[in-house]
Amino acid sequence: xxxxxxxMPSDGGGxxxxxxxxxxxxxxxxxxVQEQAIGLLLFLCAAVSTLVTVGVxxxxxxxxxxxxxxxxxxxxxxxxxxxxxxxEKHFGVLPLLAGSFMVAAGSALIALPIGLLTAIFLSEYxxxxxxxxxxxxxxxxxxxxxxxxxxxxxxxxxxxxxxxxPETDVFNAASASIVVGIMIIPTVSSLSEDALRAxxxxxxxxxxxxxxxxxxxxxxxxxxxxxxxxxxxxxxxxSRAIGETMAVTIAAGNLPNMTLNPLESIQTxxxxxxxxxLGDTPxxxxxxxxxxxxxMTLFVITLVMNILSQWVLARFREExx
Amino acid sequence: xxxxxxxxxGPEGAALEAKNVSVFYGDKQAIDTVSLAxxxxxxxxxxxxxxxxxxxxLRCFNRMNDLVKGARVEGDVEFRGxxxxxxxxxxxxxxxxxxxxxxxxxxxxxxxYDNVAFGPRINRFEGNLDDLVETSLRxxxxxxxxxxxxxxxxxxxxxxxxxxLCIARTLAVKPELVLMDEPASALDPxxxxxxxxxxxxxxxxxxxxxxTHNMQQAARISDYTAFLYxxxxxxxxxxxxxxxxxxxxxxxxxxTGRFG
Numbered sequence: 077x078x079x080x081x082x083x084m085p086s087d088g089g090g091x092x093x094x095x096x097x098x099x100x101x102x103x104x105x106x107x108x109v110q111e112q113a114i115g116l117l118l119f120l121c122a123a124v125s126t127l128v129t130v131g132v133x134x135x136x137x138x139x140x141x142x143x144x145x146x147x148x149x150x151x152x153x154x155x156x157x158x159x160x161x162x163x164e165k166h167f168g169v170l171p172l173l174a175g176s177f178m179v180a181a182g183s184a185l186i187a188l189p190i191g192l193l194t195a196i197f198l199s200e201y202x203x204x205x206x207x208x209x210x211x212x213x214x215x216x217x218x219x220x221x222x223x224x225x226x227x228x229x230x231x232x233x234x235x236x237x238x239x240x241x242p243e244t245d246v247f248n249a250a251s252a253s254i255v256v257g258i259m260i261i262p263t264v265s266s267l268s269e270d271a272l273r274a275x276x277x278x279x280x281x282x283x284x285x286x287x288x289x290x291x292x293x294x295x296x297x298x299x300x301x302x303x304x305x306x307x308x309x310x311x312x313x314x315s316r317a318i319g320e321t322m323a324v325t326i327a328a329g330n331l332p333n334m335t336l337n338p339l340e341s342i343q344t345x346x347x348x349x350x351x352x353x354l355g356d357t358p359x360x361x362x363x364x365x366x367x368x369x370x371x372m373t374l375f376v377i378t379l380v381m382n383i384l385s386q387w388v389l390a391r392f393r394e395e396x397x
Numbered sequence: 398x399x400x401x402x403x404x405x406x407g408p409e410g411a412a413l414e415a416k417n418v419s420v421f422y423g424d425k426q427a428i429d430t431v432s433l434a435x436x437x438x439x440x441x442x443x444x445x446x447x448x449x450x451x452x453x454x455l456r457c458f459n460r461m462n463d464l465v466k467g468a469r470v471e472g473d474v475e476f477r478g479x480x481x482x483x484x485x486x487x488x489x490x491x492x493x494x495x496x497x498x499x500x501x502x503x504x505x506x507x508x509x510y511d512n513v514a515f516g517p518r519i520n521r522f523e524g525n526l527d528d529l530v531e532t533s534l535r536x537x538x539x540x541x542x543x544x545x546x547x548x549x550x551x552x553x554x555x556x557x558x559x560x561x562l563c564i565a566r567t568l569a570v571k572p573e574l575v576l577m578d579e580p581a582s583a584l585d586p587x588x589x590x591x592x593x594x595x596x597x598x599x600x601x602x603x604x605x606x607x608x609t610h611n612m613q614q615a616a617r618i619s620d621y622t623a624f625l626y627x628x629x630x631x632x633x634x635x636x637x638x639x640x641x642x643x644x645x646x647x648x649x650x651x652x653t654g655r656f657g
Contacts, residue, residue: 204466276503278499278501278503279505279506280464281461281464281497282499282504282505282563282566283505284461284464285461285492285496285498285499285567286492286496286515286516286519286566286567286570287489287490287493287494287519287520288489288515288519289489289519296515296519297505297515300506300507301505301506
């Protein structure tokens with residue numbers, strides 16, 4: 077077979093050899109176009125979420141800047157009265173922060189120990205059969221709409237609280253904390269369980285080989301080895317509790333109250349945003365802008381907590397190698 | 398099929414004796430009626446091709462198989478005149494007296510000191526912990542390399558150092574018997590040599606059963622060698638005999654490298 081000098085790929089294609097190219101192997105332009113089109117489509121899909129995020133942050137920032145052109149940052153961060161809609165306006169965000177903090181702390185008090193103990197049970201103690209029953213149940217807990225949790229707090233937990241503490245307000249921080257705590261148990265238990273399971277079996281065997289009991293293996297080897305992952309799950313759960321809206325709006329009341337008494341009615345940052353969003357607040361007014369200032373505060377807090385948990389998790393990956 | 402068995406116990410007797418031990422994982426039989434006595438203060442090597450059951454047998458000796466789901470042990474393992482599989486025996490107490498070193502170094506993600514102190518602490522050791530940690534690290538020939546950085550993470554150590562740390566950790570609970578499951582298989586030749594020298598020194602005080610797939614290693618360090626094949630004990634006798642003049646054809650085929 078003599079090399080045919082004239083048969084060059086018509087598209088040029090960078091082919092510098094004089095050999096004729098078998099049609100099976102020939103570069104196909106149509107496929108290249110197809111590949112590029114798919115790549116572009118995938119890129120656009122990925123871009124949507126990024127653009128939305130950028131857009132949301134941009135809107136938050138502009139309105140927040142407008143708000144702070146009228147109210148000083150100092151007043152906002154240190155004031156103890158939050159009355160933007162009143163005749164005498166005060167823009168101290170501390171009552172809302174205190175409300176969010178109280179719900180977050182109260183729910184953490186419930187969810188962190190119960191969630192962690194559940195995770196230890198599932199990862200170290202439960203038989204395969206018990207796991208098969210318990211894990212779907214926990215997922216159901218995570219799947220209940222938060223509005224249902226809100227009503228559960230109002231119609232079940234609050235009456236229960238009032239039988240023990242008659243002075244409890246109908247809307248109170250404690251009920252909301254309890255119900256948010258129950259709500260975030262699955263976050264703690266499932267992420268902590270992942271962290272516990274990631275601990276290599278050889279570490280458990282090493283401890284058993286030294287005469288450790290199951291409890292000693294779990295508490296002295298497995299939990300410490302998984303600690304970073306467990307802490308990350310705690311931070312994420314608390315971050316969820318701070319961002320939780322529906323249940324606290326229903327159960328905790330809507331009174332920006334500078335208090336740390338859980339039996340009183342309070343308002344969280346999220347509940348405030350809901351109450352103003354649902355009202356007929358005219359755009360461009362200072363009350364309207366408070367939404368963004370509070371939203372920004374919330375956003376910064378949860379962002380910091382998420383970054384914190386990522387950072388803790390990243391550290392933990394180094395640990396067994 | 399008969400097993401060739403040529404182990405005479407000295408005046409000190411056996412540290413541990415398996416009698417007709419069989420192990421099942423579910424329906425699968427991994428060990429088939431193995432009997433062997435481990436003489437005190439000697440090194441016994443378990444050799445055989447992959448999957449022959451040598452690790453399984455080793456894990457019977459400190460009830461480590463209890464941790465494997467579906468594992469079942471039949472027969473007796475006698476230790477200090479008692480059957481370890483008697484229902485009244487506490488496996489936790491067994492493991493405190495029969496220590497184990499694993500194939501891959503598995504230090505805890507703690508400091509060097511805390512790794513060694515782990516066993517004594519859970520056993521409520523009441524003496525001077527610092528002294529015990531030092532003694533154990535010296536016994537494991539690691540003290541000189543780590544004495545100035547006991548607070549550092551065990552992961553800062555090399556693989557060979559980590560394995561010696563695991564040996565120190567095991568020695569710190571003062572076991573009567575030490576089981577080693579291919580302790581040098583994940584290490585480089587120099588680290589392996591250190592471990593082998595260490596095993597030779599430990600023989601003064603401890604009885605050691607070591608699983609190895611490295612026949613030269615078995616020949617170098619052990620006093621007695623047991624050859625297992627497909628869950629059965631084929632031949633057990635003095636290491637010299639097993640490697641130079643085995644009585645069973647299959648042993649000879651294996652030690653000369655004709656299969657395995």
